[in-house]
Amino acid sequence: MIPFNKASITDLEVKYVTDALLNGKSSGDGRYTMKVYEEFKNRFGIERMLLTTSGTTALEMASILADIKPGDDVIVPSFTFSSTANSFMLRGANPIFCDIRRDTMNIDETLVESLITPKTKAIYTVDYAGIPCDMDPINEIAKKHGLIVIEDAAQAVGSKYKGRYAGTLSEFGCYSFHETKNYVMGEGGGIVINDPSYMDRAEIIREKGTNRRQVLNGLVDKYTWHDIGSSFLPSDVLAAIMYGQMQRYDEIMEKRMFVWNSYAEELKDLEKEGKLVLPVLPDYVEHNAHMFNIILPTAKIRSDLVYKLKEKDVYAYICYVPLHSSPVGIKLGYKPETCPVTEDYGERVLRLPLYADMTKDDVAKVIELIHEYL
Ligand SMILES: Cc1ncc(COP(=O)(O)O)c(C=O)c1O
Incomplete structure (x- = not known):
């Protein structure tokens, strides 16, 4: 039988998972999570990425960070997974579907400007099949109209656009590490925070709206509720799988x-x-x-x-x-x-x-x- 996809798992991932379970901690933000961040920093030059429970929740976090509100219009390609649109529809925004290019099947950047309305807040791009969109013209249109750009790079870990890594090409990049992707942790994802001014809020949103991360970093001695948020951080046991994948x-x-x-x-x-x-x-x-x-x-x-x-x-x-x-x-x-x-x-x-x-x-x-x- 030849399936359409099969994750590549070796003894290395098994060794790290066992270690995380027996010698680490099984909740989030443990040793292996930090090792994954080091890998992304060393390999892609990504300074700020937060692991999430899925590519879907990375997109949901990006939608909260982008302050998407009820009644906003959001431009998005129709040729994508439901998660791209759900992420901002959960915030009450409306999808404005854009057609795709005949060559790459990515959002047709020549159509984007014609879809902008006074209510448009953001453009979500999708790097279909791991091939990055033509981001320069999209970012230019966004700048001209004061819009935010979110890159759904779920499929594009390691791909490059004009020498720059997918996921680093706009305000936020969202990766998926689902078992159908190139590098997997079962269910998992990551949000790349390219504009550092969003980082503190991102850490709070990912921790159920609390500043728990600041306690872990020794910055405050007790944590409390600061914002909306959810349980967006994955178990360190899953991060251990991802660490093995990054080594391979x-x-x-x-x-x-x-x-x-x-x-x-x-x-x-x-x-x-x-x-x-x-x-x-x-x-x-x-x-x-x-x-x-x-x-x-x-x-x-x-x-x-x-x-x-x-x-x-x-x-x-x-x-x-x-x-x-x-x-x-x-x-x-x-x-x-x-x-x-x-x-x-x-x-x-x-x-x-x-x-x-x-x-x-x-x-x-x-x-x-x-x-x-x-
Ligand atoms: C373009 C795109 N966005 C988002 C997702 C959602 O990722 P996940 O399955 O990790 O939630 C996928 C996954 O299939 C995808 O292909």
């Missing part, structure tokens, strides 16, 4: 890149014959081999291919069902034609199996079956 960062990246490059090379002939479209990498991007998507000519060809692969125990995955035409989107009054590119791609994109421990034979089998069917 290069190994995991290289193995994923092998799979990604094999697909790109071995499916090129089918693209030349017009039977599918391969991922497009703009020259400003260095990607992290998070996903390999192919675009099939029709919805029917996609569903037939999914079925044929499944018959041979190979699990390809239909990625996002567009948000604007989902039951929630329809209830909000959106029509499928609001985002025509998203609607079209939502029916034709297929995500192939990709994980670090995929063998050469597994990759060859997927490639062969695609050739056979197409």
Whole structure:
């Protein structure tokens, strides 16, 4: 069986988890959490990241920090996971769905300005498939109109935009370390606080609205309630898994890149014959081999291919069902034609199996079956 995803876990992660359980503490902000921060600082130059219980809660924290309020409008691509929109809808804001680019399937930055209203507060970008959005024009538009930008970099840990790491490209970057991502802690995430003035509030929001962190840092001797917040910090046992993953960062990246490059090379002939479209990498991007998507000519060809692969125990995955035409989107009054590119791609994109421990034979089998069917 070839699943679409499988986390790469070794004895190293098991050793750290056991140590965290037996010799550390199992609640949050312990030894392993601090070690993860060191790794992000040394590897990506990220000075301020807070681990969270998920990518979803990282986005929720960012929405509180951005002071998103009831009645605000928020621009967001429709081609994303529900969490991106839920995070600000939980604060009472309205999604203004933006269509995507035909090449990267990221938010179409040329449409963003036309969607701004007097109520617009923020732009949420999504680095789909680990390929960062074209952030410079988006940040410029935001600056011109006094908006805040939140980068949903759930899939983009380690990717770069013009030499800068995804997650560091606007006020807040949100990562996911869910087991389907490149680097995992079961369920988990991280919020990158790129503007230091937000850091104190972020620590309070993450600790149920209290200044408990200041007690741990020896700055005050008792803690109390200062703000709204929730239990956004993960167990140190989960951070121990993440520490192991960060120590294996290069190994995991290289193995994923092998799979990604094999697909790109071995499916090129089918693209030349017009039977599918391969991922497009703009020259400003260095990607992290998070996903390999192919675009099939029709919805029917996609569903037939999914079925044929499944018959041979190979699990390809239909990625996002567009948000604007989902039951929630329809209830909000959106029509499928609001985002025509998203609607079209939502029916034709297929995500192939990709994980670090995929063998050469597994990759060859997927490639062969695609050739056979197409
Ligand atoms: C773009 C995007 N945003 C947010 C999330 C949510 O992350 P998590 O599953 O860690 O809550 C995901 C996860 O699938 C995602 O792909």
